Amino acid sequence: MGKSATAARLPRSKGTDMATVYEAKDCMRKVKYLVLPERNRRIVEEFMTILDMKEEFDRHGVPIPNKVVMYGPPGTGKTLTAFHVAASLGIPLIVVRLDSLIHSHLGETGSNIRKIFDYAKAVPCVLFLDEFDAVARTRESGDEVKEMARAVNTLLQCLDEFGDGSIFMAATNLETELDPAIWRRFDTRMTYRLPDEKERRDYIRLLIGDFGCEEEAQAEACRLLGGCSFADIEQIVLKAKRKAIIDRKPLGRAHIGLSYEEYAPAPAVSKERA
Ligand SMILES: Nc1ncnc2c1ncn2[C@@H]1O[C@H](COP(=O)(O)OP(=O)(O)OP(=O)(O)O)[C@@H](O)[C@H]1O
Ligand SMILES: [Mg+2]
Structure with missing residues (x-):
């Protein structure tokens, strides 16, 4: 041994x-x-x-x-x-x-x-x-x-x-x-490559888990975070969860949108999305 x-x-x-x-x-x-x-x-x-x-x-x-x-x-x-x-x-x-x-x-x-x-x-x-x-x-x-x-x-x-x-x-x-x-x-x-739509959806679902969430929030996250890496998605969803906790509300579209804006994914990502 x-x-x-x-x-x-x-x-x-x-x-x-x-x-x-x-x-x-x-x-x-x-x-x-x-x-x-x-x-x-x-x-x-x-x-x-x-x-x-x-x-x-x-x-x-x-x-x-x-x-x-x-x-x-x-x-x-x-x-x-x-x-x-x-x-x-x-x-x-x-x-x-x-x-x-x-x-x-x-x-x-x-x-x-x-x-x-x-x-x-x-x-x-x-x-x-x-x-x-x-x-x-x-x-x-x-x-x-x-x-x-x-x-x-x-x-x-x-x-x-x-x-x-x-x-x-x-x-x-x-x-x-x-x-x-x-x-x-x-x-x-x-x-390895950036997640495709299905992988992005699966990953966002896993990250949100049983955290209370507005119905459209997941779909919005999936749409908005197209072109982001898994690591970026994780950071943005975590940020959105923090905002939801502060607001004492379920995770909503606005939390996702604001977090995305504040996190500002790397320029390469923004370019790819453009
Ligand atoms: N495929 C994935 N599935 C689930 N989570 C992921 C995945 N890729 C990245 N993550 C999340 O992002 C974090 C960073 O990922 P990781 O360190 O594996 O990236 P990497 O490909 O090694 O990047 P780098 O090239 O910068 O070293 C992970 O700890 C995890 O939280
Ligand atoms: Mg690495």
Whole structure:
């Protein structure tokens, strides 16, 4: 048996731990709802099924998948999916702190990458690297090219040597920046996008829950929040609920409208709606 994630010492860089450990029960608490497009739901479910049937896959000599890349716009559920996978597997989630991983000293970034992968090999866990593009930039581009090229090479080696005792998950908004060689290492790829109308409606319904609500408020929220990310929708609905509580009234169209106006979703969203 491997050591427990909290018992094993996290590698440190620049005087701080290089990652944060979330035990499975903390992960479960984080994921209240996860609305996934049908395709991603299928991918995640199959992934879990395969991990449950590990011995059978071993018997057939078919390797199990354990390297997942998620890409798409902010606030669409990439990080949440990592929490969900760890919670469902009942293993800890290790969230790497990118700022402490990337180092200006020559060779230090690569050595940090190796340390964090060694740690994840010793302890069954989901190793999660957010803003993955920052480490995995294509070897041709950018400044500090040589240092990053070295880091990318280390990352490639680490991915190749990563056993099947743990899961590696990476997320990025900038998939075009990823080195093609790294891209190839992933056995599971999931695209994330802004919610479509049905997903938006389902999510708003979940967020409102049993909070008292005017009949048209949900439909109004669904119409008004078109083009918003899940994260934006969550913030706007929460804001509207606060307003309703202050007013001592059920959640109404006006609360949704005002909250939307005040929250002012990112310019990209407004443009998309225009
Ligand atoms: N698909 C979703 N289903 C339910 N809630 C979601 C979903 N996507 C986002 N949320 C809500 O928004 C919050 C932020 O989402 P998350 O951190 O997963 O986004 P992300 O895709 O990782 O964004 P970024 O690219 O900025 O890291 C979540 O904690 C959750 O409350
Ligand atoms: Mg994220």
